[in-house]
Amino acid sequence: MICSFQLAIYCNSLVKSIMVVYIPAFIYILNSYFLDVIHACIRQTLLSKVIYIAFKVISLVFYYLTLILGVPGNVFVMYVAGLMMKRTVNTVGFLNLAIADLLCCLSTLYYVTESTFNENWPYGSIMCKILTFIMVITMFASIFTLNLISLDRFVQVITPVWAQNHRSLFIARLSCATAWILASILSLPFMMLRETGNNKTYCRLYRRNEEHFELYGRLSIIRFVFGFLVPLICITTCYGLIARKLGRSHFHSGRAFRIMFAVIVAFFLCWLPYHILLLIIMYGEKSSSLVAVAVNPLSVSLAYFNSCLNPVLYVFMGQDFKSNVKLSLRRVFERVFSEEGTQMTHTTQSQQTHSLQTQQVI
Template sequence: MFNSSSSAVCPLLQTMLDHSVNNNTGVNLVVVCVHGLVSCLGILENALVLWVLGFRLRRRTVASVWVLNLALSDFLATLTLPLFTHYLHSSHSWELGGPLCTAQSSVFFLNMFVSAFLLAAISLDRCLLVARPVWSQNHRSISAAWKVCALGWLWAAANTFPYFLFRAVTEKTDGRKLCYHHFGLYSSPGTLERDCRVRQAATAVSKTFLAFLLPLVVIAGSYALFGISLSQRRKRRKDSSSRLTGALTVTNVERRESKPNTNTKSSTPNPKVSTPTSTSIKLSSRRTEPGLSRGFTKMVTSVIATFALCWAPYHVFCLIEVAAQYWPNKVVLVEVGLPMATTFAFLNPVLNPVLYAFSCPNFCIRIRQSLGSLMEGLVEEGGMGGAGGGGLGLSIRKGRRKGRGSMGGNSSSSPSCLGTPDSPHLPPSTTTSKPVVDTWSKERTL
């Protein structure tokens, strides 16, 4: 698009062009091959997730909308990885031209902003399900989730525009080409140094705050409120269970005392009456929270942790790059560390599909059955029937269901990939124990 001879160059960029740390023009085939394999793996992983969530689900939930948009962002990011593989193969020289340089950079920053926005939105969503269940049931829907995702994409595109505008290919003194920020564009010679410093600092600070610190603050606050609401709800449920148990005990005692002149057997408490009641109370107190899936919460937590670990080094080196404008001795640190931190950040979209899969406790069994059943358990929701447009889970196509049944017995014996919240009315054991007992008694009589 542009080169260093057509416009003025910022002092920091000029230093990188004149004194390159990486003077090795050879090609490390091992690094190129490994990077190429990782690139292909990331593209295939995210393509499979998109295929399952986009085409294999008959019934969507709010959770599936979140994961679908996150996977779409990761898929776009992994599509640019082969371009970086070509850069490594070309002895660290960008030979693909200005348009692809701009496109690769824009997709990279778009993925960064979209991922941060969606993870913050998911955390708020899970928090509101517990802290404001009535509000969530009335306002939480698939259409609302799509609107939030559209807002996130627009917000990310607006923040990506400066990087699209100031990205260019410049030529080094040794003849190699560098795809990097060119903040000297659209600047006059008299204001060059000031414009470079302002633009460099503004972009570095804004992306660190908007795409890293602010989302992490929102996520941390959501998880704190989430934990407080859960503890309060469990405390209220425990108190109500204790009061109910005490009331039942008093009722049984009064009933026994109101029957005089009875034999010893009738005066003895009947364990068949009291035991199921107390058992059902204990089971109901341990029930999963409505609208929550433990597997989905586990997946979100792992994705957030991976996001923070992969992107933290990149943002640190971006701030060091701003400081290098005032302390030139830090330019070497930026030249060495920033490319490595960028590569580490690209691991995030590659690792996310792996986290989706391994959030399933029965991963090895589910992977033999189908990818559809794997994602079914991941994005299902329970307890909030009207909220999310499918609170009872996801329905996969009938053909896949038949295939799953033929491979592993009936579906009830094989637990959901990440667990399904129990029914809001009855404990799971009460719905299956009676038919088993009745059938056995009939066979014994015959």
């Protein structure tokens, strides 16, 4: 009886100690832990928001620079290559590249409009689709045109006799037209998947269901492969074989090489972050996707900034900048778009032929 009474007293004191000491301590620790987690989440959210806003501001600067530099620069390139110079294979290629770059510069108005209206889209579904089509087709048209210019350089150097007999304006125009047709075909699916939502205020990917979203993911892979990876391999192969054929010293001293090398490197450096981040958003882990979404505005603006760089590169890379300052802009572009590559190839070929003849005589 006494033991039972003592056991009851012990249990009562144990319950009281649990209620008075342990449970409040546990609740305090639990609350403290969750408060720390909540505060960390708040800090992380605020930091992410600050980073996102900072990237948005920087991207807007890139968009305005693209418009200010790109529109007049590419219009002037079109004026010189299309109206003031004799039509050649070179001028056809650079003219098409300038047209694609000009359209790309103008399509940045989409992002400027969204930022002005606080990411709202006031112009309806049709304009949403049209601008999406223009944005994608200019990317494909630019890289396809760069491929054609690289292949033209390759043909001139590797097979100069064939180039002299078959390299013509008709083939150049037909090749550029084919590039634009292929770019249009590859751009149409992206246009169809864009739609306005939320009472027609957002121009975004229209995610009807999961299958619809997976389709966009597959299209993104196609865009990366045909709009970046395959052209990169093709262009790198072309210029690698050209360098091997001509020799390093002669290759690096040519004006045509400097210009095209700068244009191609600028294109791939500007577009690489865009493609990588888009694939991470579509297929990456959730944490990686969130980071990619925050950085994405900057990568998009950098990609479009490339469209204003080519006219600047033509001036700075065409010849020594001091000599370019003394010339009019028209004369600078005329020197850039001249058929120097063909002349260089013929000179190299004649030197090689003369060397072979000398060896045979000896």
